[in-house]
Structure formats: structure tokens, C-alpha cells
Amino acid sequence: MEKFRYLPMTEKDQRDMLDTIGVSQVEELFQDIPVEVRFKGDLNIEKGLDEISLIKEMTRLATKNKNIKEYPSFLGAGVYEHYIPTVVNHMLLRSEFYTAYTPYQPEISQGELQGIFEFQTMICELTGMEVANSSMYDGPTALAEAAMMSAAQTKKKKILVSKTVHPEARQVLKTSAKGQNLEVIEIDDKDGMTDLEHLKAEYNDDTASVIVQYPNFFGQIEDLETIEKITHQKKALFVVSSNPLSLGVLQPPGNYSADVVVGDAQPFGIPTQLGGPHCGYFAVTKKLMRKVPGRLVGQTTDDHGQRGFVLTLQAREQHIRRDKATSNICSNQALNALGASIAMSAIGKKGIKHMATQNVQKAHYAKNKLQEEGVEVITDQPFFNEFVIKLPKAIKDVNKELLDHGIIGGLDLSRFYKEKENLMLVAVTELRTKEEMDQFASVLGGVK
Numbered sequence: 425m426e427k428f429r430y431l432p433m434t435e436k437d438q439r440d441m442l443d444t445i446g447v448s449q450v451e452e453l454f455q456d457i458p459v460e461v462r463f464k465g466d467l468n469i470e471k472g473l474d475e476i477s478l479i480k481e482m483t484r485l486a487t488k489n490k491n492i493k494e495y496p497s498f499l500g501a502g503v504y505e506h507y508i509p510t511v512v513n514h515m516l517l518r519s520e521f522y523t524a525y526t527p528y529q530p531e532i533s534q535g536e537l538q539g540i541f542e543f544q545t546m547i548c549e550l551t552g553m554e555v556a557n558s559s560m561y562d563g564p565t566a567l568a569e570a571a572m573m574s575a576a577q578t579k580k581k582k583i584l585v586s587k588t589v590h591p592e593a594r595q596v597l598k599t600s601a602k603g604q605n606l607e608v609i610e611i612d613d614k615d616g617m618t619d620l621e622h623l624k625a626e627y628n629d630d631t632a633s634v635i636v637q638y639p640n641f642f643g644q645i646e647d648l649e650t651i652e653k654i655t656h657q658k659k660a661l662f663v664v665s666s667n668p669l670s671l672g673v674l675q676p677p678g679n680y681s682a683d684v685v686v687g688d689a690q691p692f693g694i695p696t697q698l699g700g701p702h703c704g705y706f707a708v709t710k711k712l713m714r715k716v717p718g719r720l721v722g723q724t725t726d727d728h729g730q731r732g733f734v735l736t737l738q739a740r741e742q743h744i745r746r747d748k749a750t751s752n753i754c755s756n757q758a759l760n761a762l763g764a765s766i767a768m769s770a771i772g773k774k775g776i777k778h779m780a781t782q783n784v785q786k787a788h789y790a791k792n793k794l795q796e797e798g799v800e801v802i803t804d805q806p807f808f809n810e811f812v813i814k815l816p817k818a819i820k821d822v823n824k825e826l827l828d829h830g831i832i833g834g835l836d837l838s839r840f841y842k843e844k845e846n847l848m849l850v851a852v853t854e855l856r857t858k859e860e861m862d863q864f865a866s867v868l869g870g871v872k
Contacts, residue, residue, distance in 0.1 A: 490832060492696065496860040497832040498790075500810050500851020501641070502563070502590050502688065503696050506669070507779065507854060509770040512693040516763050526719070527758070530734045537733035540758055541721040543689075543705075543765040550671045550776075551685040552678020553707035557718040559761035560704030563688030564593035567635065567665050568600040569706065569717045570684045574633035574661040575606050577715055582630045586611045586618040588640035589665060591840035597635075606632070616642040616803060616812065623654055633661040633684075638677060639670050642849065643787075643810025644803065648680035656681070667691060668705065670808045672780030684708050693767025694760055703760035713737070718757075782854035783809035790852045790861045797869025802847065810851045812837065815871055819848045822871055829867050831860075 438450075447453060454462065473481060492505050516522060520535060527533030527540075540558040547556040560566045571583045583601060585594055587610050594610065601608045609626050612619040618636055627634070634655040638646050648664065655662040663684045664677035669691040677685045689703040690696075708716055714737060722736030771779060787809040791801055794813060803811035815822050819836035826833040834851060837844040852861065 490827060492832065495827075495830055495832045496856060496864070498834045498850050498852065498856075498864060499832050500853075501835040501849055502592070503699055503702075504667075504669075504691050504809075504851060504853055505696055505855055506691050507771075508693050508695065509767055511770050512763050512766045515766050516759065521759065521762055528735065530732065534733060536758060536762070537721050537735075539762040539765050540719075541723060541733050542769070543761045544721060546765065546768045547668070547689075547705045547707055550668050550676060551666065551682075551705075551707045552676030553682070553685050554678075554710040555713045555716065555720070556705060556707040557716050558721050559689070559757045559764075560706055560718050561757060562700060562702040562704045563665065563686065563690075564590065564596040564704075566686035566688075566704035566706045567593045567663070568597045570661075570663045570686050571597055571606070571608075571633055571635060572600055572604060573684070573712070573715050573717065574663060575604060577712065578632045578660065580630050580632035580660070581606050582628070583608045583633055583635065584611055584623065584626055584631055584660075585609070585635040586623075586637065586640070586646075587613045587841075588616065588618055588642060588644070588646070589635060589637040590641050593637075593665065613642075616640070616644045616805060618646055618651065620647070620650060620654070623651070627654055627657070627660070629658055631655075631658065631660040633663050635663040635665065637665040638674070639667060639808040639810070642803065642812055643807040643851075645674065645806045645808070648677060648682070652680050652682070667808065669776065669780050669783065672776040672778075673784060674808070678707075683712065689761065689764040692764040692771075694763055701757075701760060703757060703764055779854050780808075783852070786854065786856055786861070787811065787850075787852040789858070790850065790856070790865065793861055793865040794850075794868060797865045799865065799868050809853060810849055813848050813850055813868070815846050815848060815868065817846065817871065819846060822848065822868070825871065826864075826867055829863065831864055831867065 442448065442450070497505055521539070527536050530537060544556040544558055548554065560569065567589070575581060575583070583597070583606055585597060585608060598608050611626060612622045617640070623634065634651065636646050636648070636651055638648060640646050652662050661683040662681065663686065664682045666677055666685055666687045668687055668689055685707045687705055689705050694702055706716060706718065719735055720737050721733055724732055724734055726732045768776065787807065791803070791811055795801055800814040801811060802814055819833070819838065823833035823836070833848065835849040837847040837849055
């Protein structure tokens with residue numbers, strides 16, 4: 425067997441297995457399937473390749489992709505290209521982190537547990553909340569979990585979610601709500617913001633939570649102060665989904681009496697990587713601490729008085745006994761949380777504020793440049809690093825033109841909102857240069 429890089433299944437192996445179960449040929453394993461419904465003939469797939477040929481073919485296919493290392497990207501909509509300190513991967517690829525499982529045994533997991541504890545602490549500082557868990561799958565999952573928790577906490581069945589919340593997050597919410605027999609009501613958007621009159625009209629005694637995004641899906645800054653007053657009239661929970669980088673310059677949701685703040689930590693140290701995996705965060709007030717899904721890491725001291733870290737408030741059964749668990753986040757998501765911790769630590773408090781400020785300044789420069797080139801900008805409210813523009817033809821066709829100029833364009837909003845034809849959501853991060861923004865504006869200015 426030494427000549428094989430991997431262990432193959434030989435004809436003798438197959439014969440031995442068939443003999444063991446008392447079957448003479450593989451076809452007998454399918455005898456319970458009626459002959460008339462079985463597939464006849466050969467599948468229309470290519471023959472297997474040897475390893476060298478396969479690597480060449482996959483490399484050829486990979487080079488056909490347009491990627492953000494070669495093309496400047498103005499596509500955001502929940503996944504953003506940001507600066508990632510080199511130290512992040514150097515740390516993450518250490519085997520004790522890279523191969524770790526859920527740290528149930530603190531005596532051998534202190535490094536990972538401390539990394540998670542620091543993640544929780546930094547998320548609390550950014551969001552203005554009292555307690556944060558040790559990460560979730562991603563932002564949309566965290567948002568859905570917040571809605572489920574609000575229903576369990578309030579014993580109410582109605583979830584009000586703004587249409588300015590990420591459309592895919594709303595899809596995840598609806599899927600989760602269906603299993604819990606919860607009613608999800610979507611609140612209309614008005615000029616790119618939550619329609620407060622519609623929210624007031626839908627709000628009633630059976631409302632478990634009100635969910636908004638800040639900055640919202642269109643990049644605009646929601647009026648959290650007003651929405652909070654509406655939400656807490658009848659003791660519903662106020663849930664805010666927030667881009668954590670934006671909190672480097674915006675007032676944190678905790679300052680507006682949010683009960684739950686969720687979001688995706690992807691802007692900190694996590695590549696776009698085709699849309700995932702990412703890292704959801706989940707922060708709450710102390711009152712809701714025991715209702716939090718997922719894991720919590722606490723700080724303690726050992727018998728010798730030395731500082732140590734452990735999973736706290738929840739027994740291991742929290743993650744494996746479905747009937748007893750508040751949530752079923754079972755897989756270990758700590759690696760991406762650790763990556764976010766390393767990035768936030770490396771960038772630092774002043775660095776995060778500076779990075780967030782650059783997003784604001786560069787996005788506004790791009791907006792002004794587009795207007796100079798005659799492009800209609802729809803967004804006229806305060807925004808963070810995304811805004812909406814209107815073009816004279818279908819966005820999918822415009823994005824093809826941009827690709828011809830070596831630029832990845834923004835999101836076609838008609839993909840999620842039928843009424844928003846010819847509207848593009850443009851994202852500008854700190855990595856975009858003046859030359860790239862000028863070229864982007866110049867190309868769009870020439871679209872007819």
C-alpha cells in the first residue's frame with residue numbers, strides 16, 4: 425500500500441465487503457428499488473483524472489474567476505473587503521488553534537478560552553452591551569436566534585422586522601420562525617429608512633421584538649432613539665443588527681437601550697471567502713444573560729489564585745441535548761471569532777476609529793465624484809460606507825461594462841427588491857484608492 429498517497433478501495437476490498445454481508449454483486453444492494461425507476465446508462469460526467477491533471481484543470485477553472493486581489497471591488501451588501509493584519513493568519517494557523525474543538529476541558533484549552541473571552545469583551549465595548557457570547561455561525565443566524573429568544577422571553581408570537589434589514593437575514597429569520605410558529609411582519613422602507621408610521625401601525629400587545637439594522641442594508645443610519653421608544657411601549661425586545669466596524673464612529677446601540685445587538689464580525693480579520701464562513705456576534709443586557717444561545721466564557725481563578733477561563737452558565741448538555749437547549753449551535757465557531765479578536769487587538773481602539781472614519785470619508789468622496797460625473801445618487805440621508813445610485817439601464821448590464829474595465833460593481837438591488845430597478849448599492853471601504861474611485865465614477869458617468 426506504500427505506493428498510494430491515499431488508501432484506495434481495491435477490487436479485493438470490494439469483494440471482501442460483499443462476502444461479509446452475503447451479497448454477490450453491488451447491484452443486489454438496490455433490489456428494493458423498482459427497476460422502472462432506476463437510472464439506466466452512464467452518468468454524463470467526465471472520467472476521473474489523475475492528481476496532476478486534476479490540479480491543472482482546477483487551476484485553469486480558478487483563473488477564470490474575477491477576484492478582489494486583481495479587481496477593485498465596490499460590492500458590499502453584508503460582506504466587505506477590509507484590511508486584515510498579517511498577524512491574523514500567522515496566529516490562526518497555529519495547530520493548537522486551528523485544530524481545536526469546543527473547549528469543554530479548560531485545563532488544556534486556556535489559550536483558546538482566553539481568545540474567546542477577549543472577543544466577548546471587545547464586542548461588548550463596541551456595542552455598548554453588558555454580555556456577549558463566544559460567537560455564532562454568522563450575522564443572519566445571530567439575528568434569527570435573537571428573534572427566537574425574544575419570543576421565548578416575552579411569550580409573544582409576533583416579530584416585526586424592517587425591510588431595511590438584509591434580505592437574506594430576513595429569509596433566515598422566516599425559516600426559523602416557521603418552525604416555532606411565529607408570525608414575521610415586514611415593515612416597509614421609506615426613502616431607504618424604516619417607515620415609522622407602518623411600524624406604529626403593526627406594533628401591538630403580541631409583539632415579541634422589533635428588529636432593525638444599523639447602518640441598514642442601504643447604508644443609512646436608522647433613528648434608533650425613536651424606534652426604541654416605539655418598541656418598549658409594551659415591553660417588546662429591541663433587536664439591532666449592526667456592522668461592528670461602523671461602531672468605531674457611530675453611537676453604539678447599547679446607548680439607545682437596545683436589548684439585543686447582533687451582527688457579523690466579518691469586517692474584522694475574516695476574508696470575504698465567497699460569502700462564508702464568517703462569525704456572528706450576539707450581545708445582550710445582563711437581564712438576558714441566561715437566555716443567550718451558544719457559549720459563554722467566564723473569567724475565574726484556580727486553586728492557586730491564578731487567572732483562568734472556563735465555559736460558564738451552561739452545562740455541556742446545552743449543546744447536545746436538543747430538548748433542553750435554548751439553541752442548537754453545536755459546531756465550534758471559535759476559529760473565526762479568534763481571527764476577529766486578533767484583528768481587533770492588532771488594529772486597536774484608535775485604529776478601529778481611524779479605519780471606520782476612512783470608510784465614511786472615502787464613501788462620501790466616491791458619492792461626490794459620481795455626482796460630478798452626472799450619476800444620480802439616491803441616498804440623501806447620513807450613511808456609513810454604502811449608498812444607492814440610479815443608472816439609466818439594468819444594473820446587471822452595467823456591471824458587465826464595469827468588469828470590462830477591470831472593476832467589480834455594486835449590488836443590483838432589484839435582485840431583492842422588485843421595485844428598485846436600475847438601482848445599485850455601492851460599497852466603499854478603506855482599501856479603495858482615489859484612482860480606483862475616480863475610474864469607477866468615470867465609467868458610470870459614461871453609461872447610457
